[in-house]
Amino acid sequence: MNLIWLETNGCSGNIISFLNSENPSFEFLKQRINITFSNSEMYPFGTKAMDAFFDTIEKGDYILVVEGAISTKDNGKYNIIGYYNDRYISALEAVKTASENAKYIISAGTCSCFGGISASYPNISDSKALSDVIPYKKIIKMPGCPVSGNWMASLLLNLVEGNEIQLDPIGRPIYLYGNTIHDFCERRTFFERNIFAKKVGDVGCYLKIGCVGPSTKAPCPYTRWNGYIKWPIGVNSPCIGCSSKDFPNYTLFKEDEV
Amino acid sequence: MEIILSPVTRISGFLTIIAEVENNIVIDAKCKGTMFRGFEKLLVGKHSLDAVYLTQRICGICSSAHSIASSRALEDCSSIEIDYNSKIIRNIIHGFDILQNHIRQFYLFSIPDFVNIEAENFKSRIPRDLEIKISDNYVKSLYYSTLAHQGLSIFGGKAPHNHGIVFGGVTTKLNQYEYSKAVEIADELLSFCQTMLEDYFIIEKYYDEYFNIGDSGGNYLSFGLFDDTPKFCICRKGVLINQKYNELNLSEIKEYEVFDEISFIKAPRYLNLPMEVGPLARYSIKNGWVKSSTLNRIKYRVYETKSVAENVKEMLKEVSINKNSTSKEVLDGTGTGITDTIRGALYHNVEIQNKKINHYNIITPSAFNLSPTYNGIKGPLEKALIGTYIEDTSNPIEIIRTVHSFDPCVSCATHLVSKDGVLLNENHFMHR
Numbered sequence: 246m247n248l249i250w251l252e253t254n255g256c257s258g259n260i261i262s263f264l265n266s267e268n269p270s271f272e273f274l275k276q277r278i279n280i281t282f283s284n285s286e287m288y289p290f291g292t293k294a295m296d297a298f299f300d301t302i303e304k305g306d307y308i309l310v311v312e313g314a315i316s317t318k319d320n321g322k323y324n325i326i327g328y329y330n331d332r333y334i335s336a337l338e339a340v341k342t343a344s345e346n347a348k349y350i351i352s353a354g355t356c357s358c359f360g361g362i363s364a365s366y367p368n369i370s371d372s373k374a375l376s377d378v379i380p381y382k383k384i385i386k387m388p389g390c391p392v393s394g395n396w397m398a399s400l401l402l403n404l405v406e407g408n409e410i411q412l413d414p415i416g417r418p419i420y421l422y423g424n425t426i427h428d429f430c431e432r433r434t435f436f437e438r439n440i441f442a443k444k445v446g447d448v449g450c451y452l453k454i455g456c457v458g459p460s461t462k463a464p465c466p467y468t469r470w471n472g473y474i475k476w477p478i479g480v481n482s483p484c485i486g487c488s489s490k491d492f493p494n495y496t497l498f499k500e501d502e503v
Numbered sequence: 504m505e506i507i508l509s510p511v512t513r514i515s516g517f518l519t520i521i522a523e524v525e526n527n528i529v530i531d532a533k534c535k536g537t538m539f540r541g542f543e544k545l546l547v548g549k550h551s552l553d554a555v556y557l558t559q560r561i562c563g564i565c566s567s568a569h570s571i572a573s574s575r576a577l578e579d580c581s582s583i584e585i586d587y588n589s590k591i592i593r594n595i596i597h598g599f600d601i602l603q604n605h606i607r608q609f610y611l612f613s614i615p616d617f618v619n620i621e622a623e624n625f626k627s628r629i630p631r632d633l634e635i636k637i638s639d640n641y642v643k644s645l646y647y648s649t650l651a652h653q654g655l656s657i658f659g660g661k662a663p664h665n666h667g668i669v670f671g672g673v674t675t676k677l678n679q680y681e682y683s684k685a686v687e688i689a690d691e692l693l694s695f696c697q698t699m700l701e702d703y704f705i706i707e708k709y710y711d712e713y714f715n716i717g718d719s720g721g722n723y724l725s726f727g728l729f730d731d732t733p734k735f736c737i738c739r740k741g742v743l744i745n746q747k748y749n750e751l752n753l754s755e756i757k758e759y760e761v762f763d764e765i766s767f768i769k770a771p772r773y774l775n776l777p778m779e780v781g782p783l784a785r786y787s788i789k790n791g792w793v794k795s796s797t798l799n800r801i802k803y804r805v806y807e808t809k810s811v812a813e814n815v816k817e818m819l820k821e822v823s824i825n826k827n828s829t830s831k832e833v834l835d836g837t838g839t840g841i842t843d844t845i846r847g848a849l850y851h852n853v854e855i856q857n858k859k860i861n862h863y864n865i866i867t868p869s870a871f872n873l874s875p876t877y878n879g880i881k882g883p884l885e886k887a888l889i890g891t892y893i894e895d896t897s898n899p900i901e902i903i904r905t906v907h908s909f910d911p912c913v914s915c916a917t918h919l920v921s922k923d924g925v926l927l928n929e930n931h932f933m934h935r
Contacts, residue, residue, distance in 0.1 A: 258563020325537035328509035446674040446829035470661035472653030480660035498552040
């Protein structure tokens with residue numbers, strides 16, 4: 246199956262995270278998925294890259310992955326993704342066009358899912374979540390800042406195998422986002438024994454210094470991160486809720502209330 | 504004729520190159536970064552400690568660099584000196600990120616400009632058996648750049664966008680279980696550096712004219728890489744102008760705004776000169792001036808990969824087990840944090856009032872390298888493209904080779920311009 250990975254207004258960290266995937270690996274997925282357009286990864290450049298983009302759309306039956314938020318100010322002028330037929334194509338126009346014929350549409354990362362960093366106040370580029378730009382399309386939301394490459398790779402593998410993906414009411418796969426960080430946190434016993442850390446780096450539960458694990462849904466505690474060894478709480482830092490809807494519009498490191 | 508290359512792929516972010524070509528020679532070039540978030544503005548009003556995590560989101564491929572510059576800016580503001588162990592752990596995190604990037608950049612982004620990996624994209628010069636060897640290593644490189652991020656994650660919790668680096672030091676307490684894996688990762692990466700060198704020399708052999716293509720002007724700048732741990736210093740702070748070494752004086756950096764219909768890259772200058780930054784600049788500042796060229800930029804990136812891998816391996820021996828250090832006492836005031844990183848010199852400046860960020864300014868390596876023409880003077884990449892011979896104007900791969908040698912990152916390059924504490928183009932859009 247063909248896949249378009251469209252980067253928009255953001256840090257392009259989700260494609261880097263995806264290249265890191267091991268569950269299954271990027272190389273393994275490439276045997277089943279043909280990435281026809283990816284600004285970070287593809288050989289063609291300029292017009293030939295844009296040809297690949299529009300050819301894939303014309304053929305239909307592809308997966309569209311969008312990372313980054315969509316800048317809508319002045320008709321998308323603040324995020325141009327390429328030049329085609331004598332004019333610049335904005336990310337806004339590109340997602341609208343590419344979503345038309347897509348079999349599956351995936352928002353990769355918190356900016357694409359909810360606006361995230363790119364749309365945070367004062368948002369001078371008027372960036373929006375993908376679902377606000379193409380409101381009537383079904384979108385699988387894969388939040389995280391970035392989304393772990395392993396979560397993305399597992400989703401894509403399941404999609405190409407035709408497996409049904411159950412989604413929660415806001416569009417997140419339940420097998421990944423069904424539980425909160427707090428549910429499976431390795432520091433849970435500290436919470437239950439009322440042992441709270443006074444500052445980052447300390448041993449204990451981080452609830453009182455800003456941890457938003459109880460309200461954040463993501464599988465970090467058991468999938469962990471790169472190489473399955475560590476995750477943020479494993480290096481003595483709080484969950485900052487990077488996969489949550491209102492990230493980063495709150496204080497990440499709270500003052501100790503103890 | 505005008506050639507519009509948009510998008511320039513195999514980079515981070517969105518880059519457009521517009522080249523004016525006459526008789527197959529590039530006579531003028533313009534460099535445009537076509538995305539904009541206004542990162543400095545979204546930091547205003549945020550809690551000061553949050554800057555270290557938030558600024559990492561500027562860039563998905565070099566995030567750890569921003570966490571270092573940002574924490575240094577906050578520490579400068581509060582006059583805090585972090586302990587040696589924190590410096591070592593930060594440099595290990597940064598070192599693994601450099602390895603991740605350089606391996607990825609060389610194989611995934613640069614190599615396809617010289618070697619036909621999957622399809623015949625241009626006329627091959629390299630014999631097929633060597634192309635196959637390099638193509639095999641292209642696939643292997645995916646594993647090694649992933650492995651480098653695993654090394655980072657042992658100390659930083661996750662990558663991209665690590666959690667380990669915070670104001671006042673690092674949160675990470677290394678235990679001996681994790682240490683043993685980190686040692687293996689560093690060792691594996693170092694052995695892959697030898698493969699990278701071999702593959703580089705194959706390219707050099709068949710494309711040696713690129714030692715005479717891609718001259719940025721050859722003025723170099725570095726903010727120092729690992730110079731806070733002198734045993735592992737990759738490059739000290741310094742400037743090379745007209746091949747002569749000068750001490751770095753931060754007050755000589757000025758940044759200018761250039762209004763453009765679609766581009767948002769500002770023009771930083773040192774003594775009003777455009778400066779090339781990155782591995783070649785670092786090598787020149789450390790070992791004496793080397794000519795600016797496309798192949799030299801690639802060469803010294805590959806050389807540096809090996810030096811960084813060696814240093815990370817040695818730095819691991821110096822980490823104290825089970826020790827960390829953090830702080831939460833940020834004082835009001837202003838602070839500057841600088842470091843050289845993957846693509847060159849990175850500058851963060853912060854002003855804090857009532858524990859909140861009142862003002863933030865960022866100058867990135869790619870802003871130096873990709874900076875637009877200001878006052879009639881071309882930016883380094885623009886200048887480097889001029890004079891390039893293009894065999895087939897419908898497939899101007901020669902331009903792409905030089906662009907990739909700078910390892911551009913446009914997510915990083917597009918920022919607001921600050922002058923006397925005022926963000927000049929916050930109303931950028933009004934000017935259009």
